[in-house]
Amino acid sequence: MAKITPAHHDSLTEAGGAIAKGQLVAFGTETVYGLGGDATNPIAVAKIYAAKGRPAFNPLISHIDSTSHAFDLGEPTLMAQQLADDYWPGPMTLILNKTPKCPVHDLATAGLDSIALRVPSKKEARLFLQAAGCPVAAPSANRSGRISPTRAQHVLEELGDCDDLAMILDMGAAEEGLESTVIDARGDAPVILRPGSITTTMIACSTGVMPTTPGKDIISPGQLASHYAPSKPVVLDALAAQDGDIMIGFGTHGREAVLNLSTTGDLTEAAANLYDMLRSADAQAGKRIAIAPIPEEGLGIAILDRLRRAAADRP
Numbered sequence: 285m286a287k288i289t290p291a292h293h294d295s296l297t298e299a300g301g302a303i304a305k306g307q308l309v310a311f312g313t314e315t316v317y318g319l320g321g322d323a324t325n326p327i328a329v330a331k332i333y334a335a336k337g338r339p340a341f342n343p344l345i346s347h348i349d350s351t352s353h354a355f356d357l358g359e360p361t362l363m364a365q366q367l368a369d370d371y372w373p374g375p376m377t378l379i380l381n382k383t384p385k386c387p388v389h390d391l392a393t394a395g396l397d398s399i400a401l402r403v404p405s406k407k408e409a410r411l412f413l414q415a416a417g418c419p420v421a422a423p424s425a426n427r428s429g430r431i432s433p434t435r436a437q438h439v440l441e442e443l444g445d446c447d448d449l450a451m452i453l454d455m456g457a458a459e460e461g462l463e464s465t466v467i468d469a470r471g472d473a474p475v476i477l478r479p480g481s482i483t484t485t486m487i488a489c490s491t492g493v494m495p496t497t498p499g500k501d502i503i504s505p506g507q508l509a510s511h512y513a514p515s516k517p518v519v520l521d522a523l524a525a526q527d528g529d530i531m532i533g534f535g536t537h538g539r540e541a542v543l544n545l546s547t548t549g550d551l552t553e554a555a556a557n558l559y560d561m562l563r564s565a566d567a568q569a570g571k572r573i574a575i576a577p578i579p580e581e582g583l584g585i586a587i588l589d590r591l592r593r594a595a596a597d598r599p
C-alpha cells in the first residue's frame with residue numbers, strides 16, 4: 285500500500301531515486317495530482333498505463349522543470365516561445381514536434397511525432413522534477429475515466445493499492461483544480477485541444493492570433509466523451525434538487541445545498557472545488573448528482589467541458 289509522505293528535502297530525494305529505479309511517484313501540481321514515471325523508460329511508462337487502466341493510444345504529458353528543458357524535447361515555434369514566456373511555469377501544456385534527440389519513449393507519446401510538454405508552477409513539483417532528473421510522464425493520478433485528484437488523499441483512494449506506486453508526495457490541495465489547457469502550438473494558429481485556466485483570450489493576447497478549436501475528427505486523443513466521471517449519474521443545469529439528488533450549487537442556485545462550488549459565483553473558486561465536491565457528492569447516499577447552471581464564459585468553459593464529460597453516457 286503506497287503511503288502519503290509530506291514533500292520535503294529528504295522525501296523529494298527519495299522520490300527522485302524511485303523514479304530512477306523505474307517506479308511510480310504521485311505528486312502535486314497546481315492543476316491536479318499526477319502519477320509520474322520516467323518518460324524515457326518504457327517499463328515505467330507501461331506501469332502508468334497499467335495502474336490507470338488507460339487505453340495505450342492515449343499519449344501522456346512529459347513534465348520538466350524549465351522551458352529550456354522543454355525545448356530540448358519539443359521543437360519551439362515562435363508561438364510556443366511566446367506562450368512559454370507568458371504562461372510557463374503554469375497550467376499550460378504545449379504540443380510540439382519532437383526534436384531529433386528527444387529521449388522520451390514512444391510509449392509515452394503513443395508513437396506520435398508530437399510531444400505534450402508542461403512546466404508546472406507549483407514549487408515542490410519542480411523540485412521533484414529536478415530530483416528525478418528526467419522528463420516525467422504524468423497523467424492525472426486517477427483510474428482512467430474517473431474524477432481527477434486534487435489532494436493526496438484522493439490519490440490514496442484511487443491508486444493506494446497499486447504495487448508500482450512507491451510514494452504519494454503530499455503537496456497540499458491543488459490551487460487551480462482543473463487540468464492544464466492543452467494547446468497545439470505547431471501550426472499557424474494555436475489550437476485548443478483541452479480548455480483550462482489559460483483561456484482563449486489569454487492565448488490570443490500572448491500570440492496575437494485567435495486560437496481555434498479542433499474539428500470533431502482531430503480531437504486530442506484524451507478527449508473521450510465520458511471522462512472525469514463519478515459513479516453516480518450526473519445531471520447539469522439543475523435549478524433545484526429532485527428527490528434522491530445530491531445537489532451541488534453555484535452562486536444563488538442551490539443555495540440550500542450543503543455543497544456549493546462558490547456561493548459568490550466565483551469561477552476560479554468553483555474550479556478549485558469542482559473535483560473535491562464531485563468526490564464528496566459521490567460518497568453520499570443518493571441516486572444522482574445534480575449540478576446548478578454554470579455560465580459558459582472564461583473559466584466556466586473549462587468547468588463545463590469537464591462536467592459535460594462527467595454527465596455523458598458511459599461506455
Ligand code: TXA
Nearest residue numbers: 315317318343344398399400423424463464504505506
Ligand atoms: O494538468 C494536467 O495537464 C495534468 C497534470 C498532472 O499535469 N495532467 C493531465 O494529463 O491532465 P492527462 O494524461 O490526464 O491528459 C493529457 C492530455 C490528454 O487529453 C492527451 O490526449 C493529450 O493531453 N495529449 C498528450 N499528448 C498529446 C499529443 N501528442 N497530441 C495531442 N494531444 C496530446
Ligand code: MG
Nearest residue numbers: 423424432463
Ligand atoms: Mg486525466
